[in-house]
Amino acid sequence: MVELRRDSVNVKIKELNSDIAHFRDLSITIGAITKETWVEPMGPTPYPSLTTLRSWDLKLLERYKPFYLPFCDLCCMCTYGKCDLTGNKLGACGISMAAQQSRTVLLAACIGASTHTAHARDLLTHLIERYGEDHPINVGELNVDIEAPLTRLVCGIKPVNLGDFEEVLDYCEKQLTQLLSVTHTGQEGNNLDFESKVFHAGMIDHVGMEVADIAQISALGFPKSDPEASLADLGLGTVDIKKPVILVIGHNVPPATEIIDYLKTRDLMSEAEVTGICCTALDMTRYSAKAKIIGPISWQLRYVRSGVPDVIVIDEQCIRADILQEAQHIHAPLIATSGKNCCGLPDRTHDVPDEIVADFVSGKITGALILDPVKVGEVAVRTALAIAPKREKHKLLPTHDELIKLAKKCTGCVLCRRACPNDLPISYAVKAAAQGNISGLDELYDDCVGCGRCESACPQKIPVHSIIVAAAEKKTRDESYRIRTGRGAIQDIEIRKVGGPLVLGEIPGIVAFVGCANFPKGSREVAEMCMEFAKRRYIVCTSGCSAISAGMYRNEEGKTAYEIYPGSFEAGGIVNVGSCVSNAHISGAAIKIASIFARRPLRGNYEEIADYVYNRVGAVGVAWGAMSQKAASIAAGFWRLGIPVVVGPHGTKYRRMLLGRSDKEQDWYVYDARTGEKVYGGPVPEHLFFAAETKEEAMVMVAKLTMRPNDTSKGRAIKLTNYIDLHKRLIGGMPHDVHLLVRKQADIPLTMKEDIEKILKEMEWTEHEIPDPTLLSRMIRKSKEA
Amino acid sequence: MPLAESWQTAEIPGPKKASLIIKPDIADAIIRRAKRPIMIVGYGAVEYEVEGIKLIECLIELANKGKIPVVVTASTAREFLNRGFSPAALMPAVDIGNRLTDPAWKGLDGKESYDLAIFVGLPYSMEWTILSGLKHFAPYLKTMTLDCVYQPNASWSFPNSTIKDWAANLRGIVENLGD
Numbered sequence A: 001m002v003e004l005r006r007d008s009v010n011v012k013i014k015e016l017n018s019d020i021a022h023f024r025d026l027s028i029t030i031g032a033i034t035k036e037t038w039v040e041p042m043g044p045t046p047y048p049s050l051t052t053l054r055s056w057d058l059k060l061l062e063r064y065k066p067f068y069l070p071f072c073d074l075c076c077m078c079t080y081g082k083c084d085l086t087g088n089k090l091g092a093c094g095i096s097m098a099a100q101q102s103r104t105v106l107l108a109a110c111i112g113a114s115t116h117t118a119h120a121r122d123l124l125t126h127l128i129e130r131y132g133e134d135h136p137i138n139v140g141e142l143n144v145d146i147e148a149p150l151t152r153l154v155c156g157i158k159p160v161n162l163g164d165f166e167e168v169l170d171y172c173e174k175q176l177t178q179l180l181s182v183t184h185t186g187q188e189g190n191n192l193d194f195e196s197k198v199f200h201a202g203m204i205d206h207v208g209m210e211v212a213d214i215a216q217i218s219a220l221g222f223p224k225s226d227p228e229a230s231l232a233d234l235g236l237g238t239v240d241i242k243k244p245v246i247l248v249i250g251h252n253v254p255p256a257t258e259i260i261d262y263l264k265t266r267d268l269m270s271e272a273e274v275t276g277i278c279c280t281a282l283d284m285t286r287y288s289a290k291a292k293i294i295g296p297i298s299w300q301l302r303y304v305r306s307g308v309p310d311v312i313v314i315d316e317q318c319i320r321a322d323i324l325q326e327a328q329h330i331h332a333p334l335i336a337t338s339g340k341n342c343c344g345l346p347d348r349t350h351d352v353p354d355e356i357v358a359d360f361v362s363g364k365i366t367g368a369l370i371l372d373p374v375k376v377g378e379v380a381v382r383t384a385l386a387i388a389p390k391r392e393k394h395k396l397l398p399t400h401d402e403l404i405k406l407a408k409k410c411t412g413c414v415l416c417r418r419a420c421p422n423d424l425p426i427s428y429a430v431k432a433a434a435q436g437n438i439s440g441l442d443e444l445y446d447d448c449v450g451c452g453r454c455e456s457a458c459p460q461k462i463p464v465h466s467i468i469v470a471a472a473e474k475k476t477r478d479e480s481y482r483i484r485t486g487r488g489a490i491q492d493i494e495i496r497k498v499g500g501p502l503v504l505g506e507i508p509g510i511v512a513f514v515g516c517a518n519f520p521k522g523s524r525e526v527a528e529m530c531m532e533f534a535k536r537r538y539i540v541c542t543s544g545c546s547a548i549s550a551g552m553y554r555n556e557e558g559k560t561a562y563e564i565y566p567g568s569f570e571a572g573g574i575v576n577v578g579s580c581v582s583n584a585h586i587s588g589a590a591i592k593i594a595s596i597f598a599r600r601p602l603r604g605n606y607e608e609i610a611d612y613v614y615n616r617v618g619a620v621g622v623a624w625g626a627m628s629q630k631a632a633s634i635a636a637g638f639w640r641l642g643i644p645v646v647v648g649p650h651g652t653k654y655r656r657m658l659l660g661r662s663d664k665e666q667d668w669y670v671y672d673a674r675t676g677e678k679v680y681g682g683p684v685p686e687h688l689f690f691a692a693e694t695k696e697e698a699m700v701m702v703a704k705l706t707m708r709p710n711d712t713s714k715g716r717a718i719k720l721t722n723y724i725d726l727h728k729r730l731i732g733g734m735p736h737d738v739h740l741l742v743r744k745q746a747d748i749p750l751t752m753k754e755d756i757e758k759i760l761k762e763m764e765w766t767e768h769e770i771p772d773p774t775l776l777s778r779m780i781r782k783s784k785e786a
Numbered sequence B: 001m002p003l004a005e006s007w008q009t010a011e012i013p014g015p016k017k018a019s020l021i022i023k024p025d026i027a028d029a030i031i032r033r034a035k036r037p038i039m040i041v042g043y044g045a046v047e048y049e050v051e052g053i054k055l056i057e058c059l060i061e062l063a064n065k066g067k068i069p070v071v072v073t074a075s076t077a078r079e080f081l082n083r084g085f086s087p088a089a090l091m092p093a094v095d096i097g098n099r100l101t102d103p104a105w106k107g108l109d110g111k112e113s114y115d116l117a118i119f120v121g122l123p124y125s126m127e128w129t130i131l132s133g134l135k136h137f138a139p140y141l142k143t144m145t146l147d148c149v150y151q152p153n154a155s156w157s158f159p160n161s162t163i164k165d166w167a168a169n170l171r172g173i174v175e176n177l178g179d
């Protein structure tokens, strides 16, 4: 079968010497001729619109009713405002507080999804320019047949070449425009309709992320679903500061790969250090494992202020808005490379590299905008090599004596602490430092997210963040770890192996640590959680800043999580899929379980697949330091697939939770697909979006949220064992809801029989059947009436 | 230190702000007036110690004297159990917050809705957001916080206080309740 894309027919003939023949250089492109080997018939919902999946969303929202947590009593989005929406008050446009909160959530999800989609667009345009639209998609050689599960599921197309993604992004962009328009004054007024659109934005986000990551994997030669992707260096302590050092920050990798190419082609790779922060760092180690990752986004200020980077190259997303000033303080030239983040710099895109380098070296300019990645590669490297020998390391960090002197200026006003998102006891530590004891400051380093708000707040102009980092200098020198580079997608063959055990519950679940680094207590907690779940034989996935944080901790034997656990998608594996956009491989893996293992039709068949994932695949996302709007849209994409997400305590600032009520029996009825009867399926998964107060609470909740109504008794027993064991150890005592989670005698783990039976007796528990669960009446195989 | 400013300087909610508990009698009167109070204790309660007395001991006394059921969040339970006190429920903070916004919820014992929720020991911004949820979506419920910092979204809050003043206030409340 040959399928024509919507694009126009293109015929090029350089010479035609007819009567019947003699062509030269004839080239006929009919759109992109996609050799259609995909015989699967089109499902019901290709390219869903704003409302196509609304009834599915409302089913989930009926169970997981939003609990709104307004971050402000007011709305100030139009000139009628500010409007006070406290309590039952309505805005001048008639909007209620619930609708306004969901509107804000939609706005955040639109920002997040547009960011990924725009990133995907820039990346795709660049890669098509460079490698051609016919460049084949290849995410896993012969090990991956379902190359783009989200694209297939949502759009109903099977992409073959890079060019095929153009129409996928056209669709995403169109949906995002529609979604954003919904937040205008006087559009949607119902909170649940806003929420349904949040889910839509999330789904679009995952498609956009998938396009971005598949494009870069295919064109840039990243590891292709490789469980044994190489290990790379991680941490400040891994950098050889005697060499010229380039720092890249952001998410869009082409400038960084061009830097590496420039060094490689001139055999200079060992002469310079290419270091990075955040997702560009992750992605450039997928390009060359010789590049080094410094840390997650929270390392930005501390690394720049260490004075080590000779040249700083930024692309897009999560870059500090004051990066130019910070770079100027350490006399490091700044190169901005994205139209989305120009930093007020002069555009030197069309100037010759010699001139730009000369201007940097002479100090005539401190920054430049260069919108051509190849030129960035050359300018960054040549500038770094030229200025590094001359450039004294302009360390901003104070020496021990300077630190004490600065601390003596402290008046104890506590404004630093009142500005600190983690409410860290900064003023005590500064006071102690004034007395010569810097151990308190040193301790703060571990819990500090590097936001710098403390020093903006300090009336005495004490560089609070810098003195924290200075006090912890020994620690920073010891930051030397190993991280497995992002492997990308999950192989079909891995899915085949784990599909059964996962759906039956023998592998207790997939736990994905994703998102940013706004941690309540530092990176270490993520590493600890990863290791605990891997030890318990869950499949652990990591991505983005969380993937970095997971590697920043060593066990007693001096090994990091990635050195202890394998990188394969199996029980006890820790799978770093890659950067933020690689999150699509985690949702993609859940979708592939439905498609490959359960053989559910995939093409344009969102609702059925989501219903399958929701009821059967025990996957949970943990965004422990979720900070950004992108994290909001990533989470929303998981929600629509029925995958719960746990966030840290700061996550309540996303303005609403999606919480189930295990005490309301009527909320937990499902259809039994065998009989069509509505039966009690139990309160699983209990929540869809949940903020935990502490790491301990998060871990216990994760173990609980992997339960699904479809679990077999053996599977449920394994999940209960983990849940109860973690509860006893981390919370204390037996959980109070065991009776809600045991369905049959056979669900009871043998080792805990006595304790559980006691509770069951007290609660007058009775057995109930394990259904073949679905929320969709059309999935009933035999209708009740029939 | 400004008394009635959000402890986190930027976390300013809007026009409706908590009334100050300037002396223990006020809190005491509020608790006495409540027909169905409930106390929600977060992990921070475990960490505070003033002049050799742990905050948690003070809270146990308060719960006993005021006959207030206690919901403990996160891993706070163990500390209560170790002291021979059985909390009414172990429940994450967002869960209890959510239940409190349901006018049809009849409480942990299934009898009647609560009319006063006393919060203590949650991370500041988490308590701030949950109290905001209750301020807007549980109009029938009054809320009070016993933390030593000002929580603007509660109905009543202590001002930002030194640990010492705060401890004295808490002791005052507990002692008065015993009368």
Ligand code: SF4
Residues within 6 Å of the ligand: A075, A076, A077, A078, A079, A080, A081, A082, A083, A090, A091, A092, A093, A094, A095, A185
């Ligand atoms: S959008 Fe509505 S609530 Fe917001 S300021 Fe305008 S009128 Fe007021």
Ligand code: SF4
Residues within 6 Å of the ligand: A416, A419, A420, A421, A422, A423, A424, A426, A444, A447, A448, A449, A450, A451, A452, A453, A454, A455, A464, A465, A468
């Ligand atoms: S930089 Fe660190 S110590 Fe300072 S306010 Fe931010 S988190 Fe707190």
Ligand code: SF4
Residues within 6 Å of the ligand: A409, A410, A411, A412, A413, A414, A415, A416, A417, A426, A427, A430, A457, A458, A459, A460, A461, A462, A464
């Ligand atoms: S803000 Fe500055 S002066 Fe005030 S306590 Fe903090 S460090 Fe000291």
